[in-house]
Amino acid sequence: MRRAGLALVATLLLVVSAAAQPGRDSATRADYRGTGVVLAILPPPSDLHVSRPVIVIEHEPIAGLMDERMSMPFIASSTTLFQGLTPGDRIAFGLKDTPGALLVIFVDRLSPTRR
Numbered sequence: 711m712r713r714a715g716l717a718l719v720a721t722l723l724l725v726v727s728a729a730a731q732p733g734r735d736s737a738t739r740a741d742y743r744g745t746g747v748v749l750a751i752l753p754p755p756s757d758l759h760v761s762r763p764v765i766v767i768e769h770e771p772i773a774g775l776m777d778e779r780m781s782m783p784f785i786a787s788s789t790t791l792f793q794g795l796t797p798g799d800r801i802a803f804g805l806k807d808t809p810g811a812l813l814v815i816f817v818d819r820l821s822p823t824r825r
C-alpha cells in the first residue's frame with residue numbers, strides 16, 4: 711500500500727516537471743512548423759511593429775499553410791525567443807494561429823549559415 715503511494719507521487723512529479731518545460735510545451739502547441747533562415751530580428755518598437763517583436767524569416771514551404779519559399783515578417787510571442795539568434799542562422803520554428811496574428815511561439819537554432 712505504502713509502495714503504491716510512493717509510485718503515484720513519483721508519477722505525479724514526472725507529469726509536473728514535463729509540463730513545466732516551456733520549450734516543450736510551446737512545441738506541442740504549435741499549429742504549424744517551418745524551417746528557414748533568419749533575415750532580421752526586430753525588437754519593438756520597429757518599423758514593422760510599434761509594440762511587438764518581429765522576426766523576418768526566409769522560410770521553406772510550410773505544410774498546410776504556404777506552399778512556396780518566401781521571405782516574410784512574423785510577430786514573435788516574446789523577445790526571449792531572440793536570445794542567441796543572429797541574422798543568417800538556420801532555424802526551425804513553430805507558429806500559432808491566434809486572432810490577429812500568426813505568432814512565432816518557438817525558435818530552435820539549427821546551425822549558423824555562412825553567406
Ligand SMILES: [Cu+2]
Pocket residue numbers: 769776780781782
Ligand atoms: Cu510565408
